[in-house]
Amino acid sequence: MGNIFGRKRRPTRVTEQDRAILQLKQQRDKLKQYQKKITLQLEKERLLAKQLLKDGKKEKALLLLKKKRYQDQLLDKTENQISNLERMVQDIEFAQIEMKVIEGLKVGNECLKKMHEVMSIEEVERIMDETQDAIEYQRQIDDMLAGSLTQEDEDAVLAELEAITQGEEVELPEVPTESLPEVPEEEPEPEPEPERERAKKQPEREMLAA
Structure with missing residues (x-):
């Protein structure tokens, strides 16, 4: 927690253009405040001149209207100055955007050059x-x-x-099977013994009979 709250923020980079824009906006705001103040004052003087005319004080009313006329001209000049300041702010901000675009194009061109060097x-x-x-x-x-x-x-x-494609199995061709010999139903008769085997077994049989 201590590391999070104690982490220092990176200082923001303020350029000369940023300072110029800030100063222009401050001057514009001051002129707008002055314009608002004079407008309220002129409205009061107009009502006062109207009251003077009712009271029969025509000369004072005329002098007050002349003063009002002069201040109206100042308001017009103030409006022009505000318009000029806002135009300058817009021009500087647009110039900053153009600079960023140019920097981006510069980086892009450098990347393209490196890629072209790698692959001719x-x-x-x-x-x-x-x-x-x-x-x-x-x-x-x-x-x-x-x-x-x-x-x-x-x-x-x-x-x-x-x-x-249809998810079916392919039928494999049938493998031909050879017919096996049939098994005989009756048990085959024993083959006759050879003469030598019969002569060998004859004494054994006589001994058993005795």
Whole structure:
């Protein structure tokens, strides 16, 4: 908390143009106050001259109206001065805007110059040529693939694409299965034993019989 409230604010940069604008506005405000004061005073003098005429004091009323006429001329001059001050303020403010625009253009030009230094015209042409070569190479591959497929293959590819687009599974072709030999229902008869095996088992059988 202490760091937040104790942080120093950066001083604002006040230019000579800002000071000039401030002074002009102060002079304008003073003239407007003077203009308002004189206007109220002239209204009072006009009412006073009217009362003097009612009282038969024509000479005093005439003198007061002459004074009022002179102050009216001062008001006109004051109005012109106020208009001149406001015009000067507007001109200075517009000049400041123009300076900011020029500074922005200057920064933009410097950025463009640096970008042009990094990428020259030759570099752009080289990249464009490489891009064109890549496009031509891909076109050749497409032509080769297109020539190696038959009409039936083309139709199959289109059908698969349509199925994928519609979210359906592509039906795979049936794999032919070879017919297996049938299993015999009756148990096969045992094959006859060879003579040597029968001669070997004959003594064993006689011994068992004894």
